[in-house]
Amino acid sequence: MLTYVGKGYSQAFIDNYDRVIARLAAGEEIIIGQGPDEICQPLLETADPHCHNDSVVERDAQALHDVGKLLGQSLQFGDRIKISLPTLEHLRHAFVGGMTRSACAGCEWFDLCTAVSTGGYNGAKLYIVE
Numbered sequence: 001m002l003t004y005v006g007k008g009y010s011q012a013f014i015d016n017y018d019r020v021i022a023r024l025a026a027g028e029e030i031i032i033g034q035g036p037d038e039i040c041q042p043l044l045e046t047a048d049p050h051c052h053n054d055s056v057v058e059r060d061a062q063a064l065h066d067v068g069k070l071l072g073q074s075l076q077f078g079d080r081i082k083i084s085l086p087t088l089e090h091l092r093h094a095f096v097g098g099m100t101r102s103a104c105a106g107c108e109w110f111d112l113c114t115a116v117s118t119g120g121y122n123g124a125k126l127y128i129v130e
């Protein structure tokens with residue numbers, strides 16, 4: 001989400017992600033779901049999606065742990081997070097510093113996410129205006 005620049009698995013995936021990001025930018029809360037979420041939805045409609053793979057479940061758990069630790073709370077599935085501008089800046093700073101990237105090892109998008117974050121999040125679609 002922090003490094004989403006309009007790239008993804010398919011045009012349907014990108015179009016859907018654009019809509020989700022626009023809702024977050026407008027102030028909608030994130031509900032932390034277990035398993036595939038709204039962002040994944042277009043992939044679930046394809047043959048053999050990877051969304052239920054053990055590696056994905058493991059990545060989700062690692063990311064949940066990292067972000068909870070950063071925000072100083074034990075995040076659980078079903079919790080809600082509102083992305084304010086200070087929270088976004090905090091998350092961005094931690095991500096580029098590697099504090100919330102344990103889930104990224106081996107991810108096919110690793111180089112892109114690294115380039116976006118180290119490039120000052122230039123082109124990132126999630127921004128908050130307060």
Ligand code: SF4
Pocket residue numbers: 001003059101103104107108109110111113
């Ligand atoms: S490298 Fe992969 S797991 Fe890490 S933020 Fe990017 S897409 Fe998510």
